[in-house]
Amino acid sequence: MMPGTSALGQPYPYRRVELVEPDWTRFPGWADVTSEQWGSVQWQRAHCVKNIKQLQALLGAGVAEAFYADLGRDQAERATMSMLIPPQMMNTMVPHLPPSDPGFTDALYADPVRRYMLPVFSDRRTDWPSHPHSTRDSLHEHDMWVAEGLTHRYPTKVLAELLPTCPQYCGHCTRMDLVGNSTPVIDKLKFDLKPVDRIDAMVDYLRRSPGVRDVVVSGGDVANMPWPRLEDFISRVLDVENVRDIRLATKALAGLPQHWLSDPVREGMERVGTLARRRGVSLAIHTHVNHANSVTPLVAQATRAMLDAGVRDVRNQGVLLDGVNADSRQLLDLCFALLDGAQIMPYYFYMCDMIPFSEHWRVSVARAQELQHSIMGYLPGFATPRIVCDVPFVGKRWVHQLHEYDTERGVSYWTKNYRTSIEAADAEALERRYEYYDPIHTLPELGQAWWRRHGADPSAAAHAAARASREAAEAQKEP
Ligand code: SF4
Numbered sequence: 001m002m003p004g005t006s007a008l009g010q011p012y013p014y015r016r017v018e019l020v021e022p023d024w025t026r027f028p029g030w031a032d033v034t035s036e037q038w039g040s041v042q043w044q045r046a047h048c049v050k051n052i053k054q055l056q057a058l059l060g061a062g063v064a065e066a067f068y069a070d071l072g073r074d075q076a077e078r079a080t081m082s083m084l085i086p087p088q089m090m091n092t093m094v095p096h097l098p099p100s101d102p103g104f105t106d107a108l109y110a111d112p113v114r115r116y117m118l119p120v121f122s123d124r125r126t127d128w129p130s131h132p133h134s135t136r137d138s139l140h141e142h143d144m145w146v147a148e149g150l151t152h153r154y155p156t157k158v159l160a161e162l163l164p165t166c167p168q169y170c171g172h173c174t175r176m177d178l179v180g181n182s183t184p185v186i187d188k189l190k191f192d193l194k195p196v197d198r199i200d201a202m203v204d205y206l207r208r209s210p211g212v213r214d215v216v217v218s219g220g221d222v223a224n225m226p227w228p229r230l231e232d233f234i235s236r237v238l239d240v241e242n243v244r245d246i247r248l249a250t251k252a253l254a255g256l257p258q259h260w261l262s263d264p265v266r267e268g269m270e271r272v273g274t275l276a277r278r279r280g281v282s283l284a285i286h287t288h289v290n291h292a293n294s295v296t297p298l299v300a301q302a303t304r305a306m307l308d309a310g311v312r313d314v315r316n317q318g319v320l321l322d323g324v325n326a327d328s329r330q331l332l333d334l335c336f337a338l339l340d341g342a343q344i345m346p347y348y349f350y351m352c353d354m355i356p357f358s359e360h361w362r363v364s365v366a367r368a369q370e371l372q373h374s375i376m377g378y379l380p381g382f383a384t385p386r387i388v389c390d391v392p393f394v395g396k397r398w399v400h401q402l403h404e405y406d407t408e409r410g411v412s413y414w415t416k417n418y419r420t421s422i423e424a425a426d427a428e429a430l431e432r433r434y435e436y437y438d439p440i441h442t443l444p445e446l447g448q449a450w451w452r453r454h455g456a457d458p459s460a461a462a463h464a465a466a467r468a469s470r471e472a473a474e475a476q477k478e479p
């Protein structure tokens with residue numbers, strides 16, 4: 001036996017995996033597509049899958065009709081996001097089988113990327129499809145807008161939602177209230193101001209706010225903003241003396257790497273990257289990859305191009321999703337694919353937020369804590385992602401940071417050490433406990449029965465749960 005190895009082995013057996021671009025010609029609709037077409041961002045955008053008819057044309061006759069019926073029912077009754085999948089992303093679903101294979105439909109149902117990009121009705125819970133406390137803007141970002149689209153939640157940083165669209169729409173999008181087209185279930189909020197006025201108002205707020213040093217430039221996805229306008233915005237933010245960090249949020253680095261590889265974008269990034277370096281500002285890209293299958297050689301190339309252009313770091317903020325990646329092996333496979341294959345830093349995994357119809361994706365805080373424990377020690381410390389819960393009215397908290405946890409009713413209580421922009425005059429903001437709710441189907445039977453009794457009135461349920469957990473804590477203290 002080699003020194004340092006054990007007959008039992010490690011729970012996670014690391015081995016270096018080479019990235020592979022799946023063969024897109026396995027799909028009948030793309031059988032004749034050339035590498036040149038595939039590499040063109042215009043071709044990719046023009047061939048996004050936007051509806052069931054296009055999906056059928058792409059996959060051919062091999063997929064069971066029942067799958068399309070399942071998908072259609074989801075779009076009519078559950079989906080909070082419309083369908084929009086770039087070819088690059090579509091190609092990471094069932095990467096090893098052609099649709100003519102007899103096992104393709106089952107593999108498509110089980111596929112991790114399909115499970116969040118192309119949700120079907122039978123994926124969702126029927127007992128509790130939504131948590132009683134789920135809301136459209138579950139993080140209350142709009143409540144904290146200091147200018148339209150500019151959320152000031154943390155003391156030193158702001159989130160600028162520049163636009164409400166993305167090159168791809170994720171089923172679990174936390175900004176489903178604003179982002180994307182309306183669906184039969186969700187009528188989307190619309191910005192009131194013209195884009196130019198909205199951006200002026202954001203820059204004006206930054207100039208007036210010396211306490212803000214960090215700007216997350218998001219949306220939507222910045223890849224949908226015409227580059228000259230994005231470059232202009234970044235340059236204006238770079239002119240604000242107090243801003244020291246700018247992070248550009250784009251899932252398209254993985255979903256549409258062709259955008260970031262296109263010449264105008266690379267050249268433009270080189271200009272703002274040089275300017276940022278000269279001014280001592282860290283310009284970074286934050287992307288959103290949820291499964292190792294999405295990390296392909298083109299994603300690695302796009303990342304390399306951005307690092308070469310002067311972006312200081314590319315980091316990943318994935319979302320922890322049951323059926324996609326909520327498993328230590330899947331998380332570690334993804335982190336190593338990002339780090340070894342593409343030089344993307346695993347940074348965060350967010351717990352899926354409490355938006356409508358997300359219960360089948362969400363996991364409990366206890367499960368998230370177990371997952372955090374199970375991935376410790378394999379990756380370098382600087383690349384070990386933190387699993388975080390974005391607690392309404394609080395912000396991101398590491399999952400082990402909870403103050404109190406009622407595991408029977410699935411209510412965790414959290415505290416905070418700063419005021420958001422809506423609590424400047426709230427003397428109790430730092431004393432209060434803030435709730436986060438586990439999915440009800442993960443609770444013990446007693447807890448599920450409690451929600452069946454109290455779930456119809458969420459605000460009364462919150463009070464009743466808090467009272468019940470206080471009483472339980474008191475009873476434990478009694479001799
Ligand atoms: S890329 Fe981000 S903002 Fe766009 S749909 Fe996905 S999660 Fe939402």
